[in-house]
Amino acid sequence: MNAAAKMSDLVKVGPVLSRRMMLGAGSGLVLALSLPARAADAPPKYGRDAQEQGWRDDPRIFVALAPDGTVTITCHRAEMGQGIRSSLAMVIADELGADWARVRLTQADGDEERYGNQNTDGSRSMRHWLLPMRRCGAAMRMMLEQAAAAQLGVPAAELSSGGHKVSHAKSGRSVDYGALATAAAKLAVPPRDLVKLKDDSALGMVGQEGIRSLDFAAMTTGTAQYGIDATMPGMVFAAVARPPVLGSKVVSFDASAAKAVAGVIDVIELPAPVTPPMFQPLGGVAVIARNSWAAMKARDALKIEWSASPHDSYDSVTYRARSLELARQPGEVHRSRGDTTGVLAKSAKRISAEYSAPHIAHATMEPPAAVVKCDGTSCEAIACVQAPGGTRDMLGAMLKLDKSKVTVHQTLLGGGFGRKSKPDFVAEAALLSRSLNGTPVKIVWSREDDIRHGYYHTTSVQRLEANLDSGVPTAWLHRIVSPSIVSIFADGITREQGWELEMGPINTPFAIPNLQVETGEAIAHARIGWFRSVYNIPHAFAIQSFAAELAHAAGQDQKDYLLRLIGPDRVIDPRTLGDTNGSEDPDLYPIDTKRLKGVVEAAAAGIGWGRKKKGWGYGIACHRSFLAYTAVAFAVSVDKGKLTVHRADIAIDCGAQVNLDRIRAQMEGAVMMGLSLALTGEISFKKGAVEQGSFDDYPVLRIDGAPRELAVHLVGQNLKAPPSGVGEPGLPPVAPALCNAIFAATGKRIRDLPIRDQLSKA
Amino acid sequence: MAITLKVNGKEQSYAGDPDMPLLWYLRDEAGLPGTKFGCGKALCGACTVHLDGTAVRSCQTPMSAAAGFSVTTIEGLSDHGDHPVQRAWQEVGVPQCGYCQPGQIMSAVALLASTPKPTDADIDSAMSGNICRCGTYDRIRKAIKRAAGVAA
Numbered sequence: 001m002n003a004a005a006k007m008s009d010l011v012k013v014g015p016v017l018s019r020r021m022m023l024g025a026g027s028g029l030v031l032a033l034s035l036p037a038r039a040a041d042a043p044p045k046y047g048r049d050a051q052e053q054g055w056r057d058d059p060r061i062f063v064a065l066a067p068d069g070t071v072t073i074t075c076h077r078a079e080m081g082q083g084i085r086s087s088l089a090m091v092i093a094d095e096l097g098a099d100w101a102r103v104r105l106t107q108a109d110g111d112e113e114r115y116g117n118q119n120t121d122g123s124r125s126m127r128h129w130l131l132p133m134r135r136c137g138a139a140m141r142m143m144l145e146q147a148a149a150a151q152l153g154v155p156a157a158e159l160s161s162g163g164h165k166v167s168h169a170k171s172g173r174s175v176d177y178g179a180l181a182t183a184a185a186k187l188a189v190p191p192r193d194l195v196k197l198k199d200d201s202a203l204g205m206v207g208q209e210g211i212r213s214l215d216f217a218a219m220t221t222g223t224a225q226y227g228i229d230a231t232m233p234g235m236v237f238a239a240v241a242r243p244p245v246l247g248s249k250v251v252s253f254d255a256s257a258a259k260a261v262a263g264v265i266d267v268i269e270l271p272a273p274v275t276p277p278m279f280q281p282l283g284g285v286a287v288i289a290r291n292s293w294a295a296m297k298a299r300d301a302l303k304i305e306w307s308a309s310p311h312d313s314y315d316s317v318t319y320r321a322r323s324l325e326l327a328r329q330p331g332e333v334h335r336s337r338g339d340t341t342g343v344l345a346k347s348a349k350r351i352s353a354e355y356s357a358p359h360i361a362h363a364t365m366e367p368p369a370a371v372v373k374c375d376g377t378s379c380e381a382i383a384c385v386q387a388p389g390g391t392r393d394m395l396g397a398m399l400k401l402d403k404s405k406v407t408v409h410q411t412l413l414g415g416g417f418g419r420k421s422k423p424d425f426v427a428e429a430a431l432l433s434r435s436l437n438g439t440p441v442k443i444v445w446s447r448e449d450d451i452r453h454g455y456y457h458t459t460s461v462q463r464l465e466a467n468l469d470s471g472v473p474t475a476w477l478h479r480i481v482s483p484s485i486v487s488i489f490a491d492g493i494t495r496e497q498g499w500e501l502e503m504g505p506i507n508t509p510f511a512i513p514n515l516q517v518e519t520g521e522a523i524a525h526a527r528i529g530w531f532r533s534v535y536n537i538p539h540a541f542a543i544q545s546f547a548a549e550l551a552h553a554a555g556q557d558q559k560d561y562l563l564r565l566i567g568p569d570r571v572i573d574p575r576t577l578g579d580t581n582g583s584e585d586p587d588l589y590p591i592d593t594k595r596l597k598g599v600v601e602a603a604a605a606g607i608g609w610g611r612k613k614k615g616w617g618y619g620i621a622c623h624r625s626f627l628a629y630t631a632v633a634f635a636v637s638v639d640k641g642k643l644t645v646h647r648a649d650i651a652i653d654c655g656a657q658v659n660l661d662r663i664r665a666q667m668e669g670a671v672m673m674g675l676s677l678a679l680t681g682e683i684s685f686k687k688g689a690v691e692q693g694s695f696d697d698y699p700v701l702r703i704d705g706a707p708r709e710l711a712v713h714l715v716g717q718n719l720k721a722p723p724s725g726v727g728e729p730g731l732p733p734v735a736p737a738l739c740n741a742i743f744a745a746t747g748k749r750i751r752d753l754p755i756r757d758q759l760s761k762a
Numbered sequence: 763m764a765i766t767l768k769v770n771g772k773e774q775s776y777a778g779d780p781d782m783p784l785l786w787y788l789r790d791e792a793g794l795p796g797t798k799f800g801c802g803k804a805l806c807g808a809c810t811v812h813l814d815g816t817a818v819r820s821c822q823t824p825m826s827a828a829a830g831f832s833v834t835t836i837e838g839l840s841d842h843g844d845h846p847v848q849r850a851w852q853e854v855g856v857p858q859c860g861y862c863q864p865g866q867i868m869s870a871v872a873l874l875a876s877t878p879k880p881t882d883a884d885i886d887s888a889m890s891g892n893i894c895r896c897g898t899y900d901r902i903r904k905a906i907k908r909a910a911g912v913a914a
Contacts, residue, residue: 081859081896216852219860221843222796222836226861229795237790262779293779293786296802365800365808365861365895414798414861415895447801661855665898669858672897695805695893704886706899 046585048128052119053112053389057132058189059140061114063092065185069164069178071098076108077129078120078386079215080416081669082727083662086213087126088133090659094205095137095198096144098177099164105214110388110408119387121421121530122582123626123725126658130723139195140184147183148175162204200719206658207718213662215412226414227384228369232440235371236265237292238432239299239446242284242453245688246277246526247309253285257301261287263294267302268435270428277488277527279394281428282453288432292444309688314525316459316684320356323461323481323522327354331479331518332495335506335578338514343475347467351553354463355542357753359456359683361692362531363700366414367445368425375438378405383426384413391423395430418530422455448693455529456683458482458496459522460538464546466512471554472564475514478505482538487524495519496535499580503625504539504732507579509593510547511567526685536625536732537677541753544621544736549749558740559604559620566622569594582626588722589627595716596622599631599651602713606649607633615639616646617745621736626725628654629715632671632733634707634741641760643742645675645705650730651713655721664712667730671710674734676701682754765829769794770838780826785809787825788835796836796864800893807892810865810872811835817872819891836864839871847871850909858896866892870906879912 048055056062064072073089085105093103108115117128141161148166149156152173159166167174205211218224243249255267266288273280285302289295344350370383379399385391388410396406413420429443445453460482466473480496487493496519505517531537544562551561572591574581581589600622607618615637622631635647650667657663680699684691692698739750742759750758764777769792776787783802788794788811797820800808804819811820812834839845847870857863866889873880873888880888885906894902907914 079859081857083858212852213855213857215860216855216857217843219857219863220836220848220851220867221839222794222864224860225795226798228799229789291778291782291786291790292799293782293790363895365806365859365893366798367800413859415859417895444799447803447806665855665858665901668900669897672899673895676897694801694803696803700893700895701897701899702890702893703899703902704890706897706903708882710900 046583048117048132050583051117051128053117055116055128055132057135057192059136060189062133062136063096063140065140065177065181067178067181069102069176070104071096071102071177072104072106074106074108076115076118077125078388078410078413078416080120080386080413080420082666083213083659084120084125085215087659087662088129089214090205090211091130091133092137094203095134096141097162097164100205100211102164103214107410110392110410112389118389120416121386121418123728127627127723127725130656130658134197135192135195138197139189142190142195143184143187144177144180146187147180151175151180151183207660209660211659211661225411226366226369227382227411228366228414228444230371230382230411230442232371232373232382235440235442236288236290236436237295238286238288238429238441238443239295240270240284240286240428240443240449241299241302241304242282242449243306243309244452245306245309246311247275248306249283250285251305251307253305254303255285257303258287258298261289261294261298261301263290264298265289266436268432270431276491279422279424279427281424281431286428286432288436288441296446311525312688314685314688316358316686319459320461323459323520324354324356326481326520327461327463327479329520331520334498334501334517334519336516338475340475340477340514340516343514344465344467344477347469347475349468350465351468351550352463352465353546353549353751354461355545355751356461357459357538357541358681359459359526360531360677360681361451361454361456361683361698362415362417362419363450363698364413364415364417364419367447367450368420369444370426370429371440371442372426372429372433373438373440374399374430374433376434377401379430380407381426381430382409382411383423384411384420385423385426386413386416386421387423391426394423394427398427399430399434417532419454422529447695451683451693451698452690455488455527457531457537458485458528458535462538462542464542466546466550468550468553473512473550476510476512477516477518478543479518479520480505481520481522482535483522483524483528485528485530488527488529494521494523496522500535502579502582503535504543504623507574507577507591508543509572509591509596509624510565525688532673533625533728533731536623536728537735540621540623540732541735544623544733545739545751548619548736548740548743552743558744559600559609562620562622563597563600566593566597569597584627589724591624595629595653596624598715599629599653602651602715603631603633603649606651606711606713607635607647609633615745617741617743619737619740619742619744621733621740623729623732625729625732628652628724628726628729630729630733632737634737636738636741636745638742638746638759641757643759645707647709648707649711649713651715652726652729653716654724654726654729655716656719656723657714658723660714663714663726666726667712668710670730671734672701672706674731675705675738678735678738678753678755679705680754680756765825767828767830768832770833770835776825778825781824783821784811784823784825784828784833785820788820794835794837798861798864800862806862807869808862808865810868810892812868812872815872815875817869836868839867845871846909847874847905850905854901854905854908856898856901856905858898862892862894866894866902870902870909873906874910879910880906
C-alpha cells in the first residue's frame with residue numbers, strides 16, 4: 001500500500017484509530033487502517049458512533065447483581081489515575097439506585113466485540129460512555145422493578161426504586177435488590193427506546209459532592225494491582241538492552257559476563273524492527289533470569305556492538321537551529337483565510353515572536369511492565385495498557401494467531417499519559433515467551449529504559465506574527481516546524497499534519513479576519529508519540545504567550561486583552577474553520593466563545609486579578625481542547641532567579657460534570673504536570689541517542705515546587721451540556737499562564753521551554 | 763550464609779545474592795508487591811519502607827544491609843488499612859493512579875513519627891524525595907495535616 005496515498009485518511013483519523021495500524025502478517029508490515037467506511041451520501045458518524053467497535057449499553061455486559069445484593073460493575077476503560085473506574089460505576093449505580101457501599105469493581109479483558117471501544121485516550125471515556133452507562137443502570141432498574149412487581153403482586157407503575165431496594169409506597173413494602181437478583185436475571189432487557197432515564201434532578205451521585213472513589217482503599221494499602229505486580233506461575237524475568245539510536249541493530253554481542261550472573265537463565269536476541277516503527281519492539285538483546293534484579297544486573301553486563309543508523313546524527317541543538325531557520329521562511333500553507341500576508345505587508349506595526357519546546361517523556365511512575373505467556377498456539381498477557389483491544393489485535397497479528405487465541409487482561413496503570421497506548425513492551429514479553437516455548441515472561445522496564453526508549457512528545461519551533469495598527473490584530477500568521485506523530489505509522493511524513501494543527505492553530509477562536517497557518521519541514525528522528533494533551537501543549541504555549549506579548553505591546557491589561565482577542569460572544573461551527581472537531585458532532589460541540597471567556601473570568605476571579613502585590617506577577621492563559629474550555633492563572637514572584645508559585649487557579653467548563661472530586665483532581669494534577677514540563681521537562685538527543693536517563697537529569701516537579709495555594713473552579717451548565725473531556729484539557733494553558741506571570745513579575749519573556757535556569761540569567 | 767530479617771513482624775530468611783536490593787526481595791521473593799519500583803536510584807521514593815521505623819529507599823538498601831532489621835512495608839502498616847495516614851489519604855482523596863502512594867504514605871508516617879505537628883516547610887522537606895507524576899502534592903499536604911490534626 002502506498003502510505004502517502006493514505007495521508008488524507010491519517011490526517012482525519014489521528015491517533016484515535018492509529019492503534020489499528022498494527023504489525024502485519026508476512027515479511028513486511030501492513031498498515032491495517034480500519035477507517036470508518038461509508039458511502040459518499042451517508043450521514044457522517046460522530047463521537048461514540050465513530051469509534052472502532054462503537055459502544056454497548058446492555059446491562060448484562062457491565063453489571064452483575066448477586067443474591068447478597070452486591071453489585072459488581074465491569075469497567076472496560078483503562079484506569080490510569082483519571083478515576084474512570086469509579087466515575088462510570090457512579091453513573092450506573094446512580095441510575096440503578098444502588099447503595100455505593102455495596103458496589104464493587106472489576107476490570108474487563110480486552111474484548112471490543114463484547115464491550116465496545118476500549119481504547120482509552122483522547123479524553124473520551126465519559127464523553128462517549130455517560131449515556132450508554134446511564135441506560136445500563138436505568139434498564140437494570142426497570143428489570144428489578146418488573147421482578148418486584150411480580151413478587152409483590154402489584155403493578156410496576158406503583159413501584160419506586162432507590163437505596164438498593166424497590167419500594168411500594170401504598171403498602172409500605174420493599175424488596176432489597178439482592179432478593180430480586182435471580183428473578184431479574186431471567187427477564188429481557190427493555191428495548192432502548194423504552195429505557196427511561198432518571199430526571200437529572202433525581203440523580204444523587206452524578207454531579208454531587210462527597211462521593212469517594214472505590215479504588216482508594218486498595219491504592220493506600222498496597223493491594224492495588226498494576227502491570228508491574230502481575231504474576232503467572234513459573235514466570236521468569238526479562239531485561240532488554242535496546243539500541244541506543246532508533247534504527248540501529250545488533251551487529252554482534254558477547255553474553256559471557258551476563259551469563260555468569262547468578263540467576264541468569266538465558267540470553268535471547270530480539271528481532272530488529274523495520275520502518276515505520278509503529279508499536280514494534282525496538283529489538284536488542286534480552287536477558288532472562290530468575291528475578292528482576294538478576295535480569296537487570298546481567299543486562300548491564302552485556303557487550304553489544306550496534307550498527308550505524310540513519311538517525312545517528314540527530315542532535316537537538318542543531319535540529320532546533322535548523323527548525324528556526326525554516327520557521328523564518330515561508331512554509332507550506334495549511335490553512336488561510338483572508339489575505340494574511342497581504343495585510344501584514346501593508347501594516348505599519350508588526351509584532352513577531354518565536355517559541356520553542358523540546359521533546360518530553362511521559363515518565364509514568366510505573367514504567368512499562370507486563371507478564372506474557374505465549375507457546376506459539378495461544379497468548380495470554382497481563383499488562384498496564386491503555387488499549388487492551390488494540391494490544392490484543394497487535395499480538396495476534398505479530399504472533400500470527402487468531403484473535404480468539406489471544407487474551408489481554410488489563411491491570412491498573414501506574415500512570416499512562418499516552419505512553420501506555422503503545423504496547424511495544426507487551427510485544428517484547430510475548431516474543432520472549434514464545435522463544436522459551438511458553439514459559440511466562442515478566443518484563444519491567446527500568447527508568448532508564450523508559451526515558452531512553454519512549455515515544456517522545458514532538459519538538460516544536462513556532463513563529464507567530466501579527467499586526468497591531470488598530471490595537472488588536474487583523475492578521476495572524478502562525479508557522480510551525482514540528483515532527484508529526486504520523487511519522488511512526490508511515491514513512492515519508494515530513495511535517496505536522498492536519499489533525500495536529502486542529503489543536504489550536506486553526507481553531508483558536510480569536511476574532512481575527514486574516515489568519516494563515518503554515519508548516520515547515522520537520523523530519524522525525526525518534527519515535528514521536530502522543531503525550532497527554534498532544535499538540536495542544538506547544539500550540540497553546542505559543543498562541544497564549546503571543547497573545548500576552550500583543551497585550552503588552554498594545555499597553556493593555558493581559559486578561560482584558562485576551563478577552564478582546566476572543567471577541568464577542570458567538571458560536572462557531574468548527575466546519576467553517578476546516579476543523580473536524582476531533583470527530584465529534586459540530587452541532588453538539590461547536591466552539592462557544594462565551595464559554596471560553598467564562599473560564600478566563602473564573603480563573604481571573606480566583607487569583608484576584610487586578611490585585612497588586614509587591615514583587616508578584618499575575619498571568620493567565622486559556623485554551624479549548626477535547627471539547628472542553630480551560631483557563632489557568634498564576635501568581636508568582638522571582639527572587640534572585642528563584643521562582644515561587646504563590647497561587648494557581650484553574651477553571652474548566654467540561655459540560656456535564658459527573659465525578660466532581662475527580663474532575664478537580666485532574667485539574668490539580670494538570671497544573672502540577674504543566675508546571676513540571678514548563679520548568680524542567682526536556683529530552684534531548686545527541687548522536688542520535690537520548691541524553692537523559694532518570695529523575696536526576698530528567699527532573700519532574702516535586703512537592704516543594706508545587707503552588708502554595710491551588711484552587712479549581714468548575715464552570716458551566718453541568719448536565720445541561722454534553723460531556724466533553726477532563727483528563728487532558730487542563731494541561732495546555734499551564735505553561736503560557738506561568739510564563740505570562742513570570743513576565744509580569746520580572747519583565748523577562750520566556751519563549752523557549754523548559755524555563756530551567758533562564759530566570760537566573762540576565 | 764543466609765540473611766535473616768523481620769518483614770511485617772515475621773521472621774524471614776534469604777540465601778540469595780546479598781547485593782540484591784531489599785525492593786526486589788520484597789517484590790519478587792517475599793510476595794509483597796505494594797512497595798513499588800520507580801527508578802532504582804533513590805530519586806523517586808516509590809520504594810520507601812521502614813527499617814526499624816526509619817524511612818529508607820528499599821531500591822538502594824542491599825539485602826546485606828537489611829540483615830537483622832525489622833522491615834515494615836505498606837502491607838504491614840495496619841491490619842485493616844486504617845492507619846491514621848491511610849485514613850486521611852482516603853478521606854482527602856489523594857490517589858490518582860495510586861502507584862506512588864505506598865511510598866508517599868510510608869514517608870508521611872515516618873515524618874509524623876518524628877514531627878507530630880509538621881509545618882508546611884516540614885512537609886515539603888520530608889516529602890520532596892517522593893515523586894508523584896499525577897501531581898497529587900496539594901492533597902498530600904492536606905492529608906498529612908489532617909492525619910496530624912493541624913489546620914490545613
